[in-house]
Amino acid sequence: MNFQEKFLAFNKGSVLLSNPCCVPLRSDYNEVMSSQNNPSTVLESQTQKAKLPPMYQVVLLNDDYTPMEFVVIVLQKFFGKGREQATQIMLKVHREGKGVCGVYPKDIASTKVEMVCGFAKQHQHPLQCVMEET
Numbered sequence: 037m038n039f040q041e042k043f044l045a046f047n048k049g050s051v052l053l054s055n056p057c058c059v060p061l062r063s064d065y066n067e068v069m070s071s072q073n074n075p076s077t078v079l080e081s082q083t084q085k086a087k088l089p090p091m092y093q094v095v096l097l098n099d100d101y102t103p104m105e106f107v108v109i110v111l112q113k114f115f116g117k118g119r120e121q122a123t124q125i126m127l128k129v130h131r132e133g134k135g136v137c138g139v140y141p142k143d144i145a146s147t148k149v150e151m152v153c154g155f156a157k158q159h160q161h162p163l164q165c166v167m168e169e170t
């Protein structure tokens with residue numbers, strides 16, 4: 037049996053973190069592999085949990101000039117809200133000063149902010165949209 041065959045046999049049902057397939061590690065993996073003299077094999081503890089990426093809220097801010105109807109359209113167009121929910125969020129922003137439109141990974145949140153600000157600017161409304169880490 038060559039090294040690759042041994043490796044595959046020993047790793048049946050295990051996790052090697054350098055391997056994107058992520059199969060669970062057999063419990064004696066470290067002992068077994070340390071005797072294989074393979075310096076390229078990098079292991080991490082089985083108990084280590086994968087950390088989820090941080091999420092970001094996209095938030096609309098109130099102002100005195102942007103028409104309510106425009107804000108409702110923004111919520112429908114960029115955040116996939118239905119007319120009813122879009123109206124509720126717009127009214128919350130109007131009454132409380134700010135409101136969450138959605139929660140996304142960083143790059144998606146940042147793109148939404150850019151698109152909303154660009155759309156508002158294009159229509160000459162002062163509508164402000166920001167992102168906040170959750």
Ligand code: TYC
Pocket residue numbers: 096097098099100101102103104107126127129130163164
């Ligand atoms: N306050 C605005 C008005 O009375 C409406 C508005 C709502 C503006 C939400 C911005 O994010 C906003 N026309």
